Amino acid sequence: MNKPIQIAGWRKLERGQALAEYWPTIPASILVMVLAGVMTTWMNGAYQKTLNGLTGNWGVSGCTPVVAPAQTETLGQSGTTSAMIFNHQFVVIAQSYDAGTDRTTVAYQVTSGRRPSISHWMLGISREMEERILASSEAYVWSAPDPTTGKTGIKFDIGYSDNASRTIILTFSGELEFGDVEITTKAGRSQIGTSMLAAPIGEKEDVPVEASC
Numbered sequence: 326m327n328k329p330i331q332i333a334g335w336r337k338l339e340r341g342q343a344l345a346e347y348w349p350t351i352p353a354s355i356l357v358m359v360l361a362g363v364m365t366t367w368m369n370g371a372y373q374k375t376l377n378g379l380t381g382n383w384g385v386s387g388c389t390p391v392v393a394p395a396q397t398e399t400l401g402q403s404g405t406t407s408a409m410i411f412n413h414q415f416v417v418i419a420q421s422y423d424a425g426t427d428r429t430t431v432a433y434q435v436t437s438g439r440r441p442s443i444s445h446w447m448l449g450i451s452r453e454m455e456e457r458i459l460a461s462s463e464a465y466v467w468s469a470p471d472p473t474t475g476k477t478g479i480k481f482d483i484g485y486s487d488n489a490s491r492t493i494i495l496t497f498s499g500e501l502e503f504g505d506v507e508i509t510t511k512a513g514r515s516q517i518g519t520s521m522l523a524a525p526i527g528e529k530e531d532v533p534v535e536a537s538c
Contacts, residue, residue: 444485451526
């Protein structure tokens with residue numbers, strides 16, 4: 326059963342609308358990574374990872390364990406960050422957490438192959454993670470399961486032309502852990518393939534840092 330898309334903060338991205346319309350609402354660390362990805366797509370699909378995680382000042386009160394203060398953090402990428410399904414390419418170009426807004430953002434660069442090109446694709450996150458989505462740069466529906474592929478997750482149903490590339494940005498509530506989930510493509514009449522790619526899988530637990538006395 327498909328669930329209508331619910332988007333807060335960004336308007337639904339219709340076919341042909343520019344991603345630039347949404348840039349004012351995208352975290353700065355994600356935006357830099359997206360721009361880096363766009364600038365290097367011509368280099369045989371090689372994506373440059375240019376940002377290091379931001380670090381804050383860590384305080385110590387006596388010998389009490391402390392955690393990092395609030396900050397925007399570009400996460401060290403975890404999980405599988407690139408995948409090929411037939412001749413379709415998926416790359417995680419950024420993972421970011423903003424402690425000020427308590428939001429996790431991930432950006433994917435999706436490049437379709439040709440003959441056939443992608444008609445739709447599935448990101449196999451759990452229903453719990455889907456319910457945490459606050460904003461998406463592209464329309465999606467919850468599908469459980471998708472009637473064509475038999476897979477469960479969020480379905481991006483805007484088709485691609487041959488060799489077309491788009492950036493999809495998802496923002497979730499909370500600080501989330503990343504791990505591998507199944508992605509699935511449907512292309513042409515019958516080409517269906519799967520692989521694994523990093524996506525939010527659950528809440529991240531704070532790990533105290535022990536102070537030396």
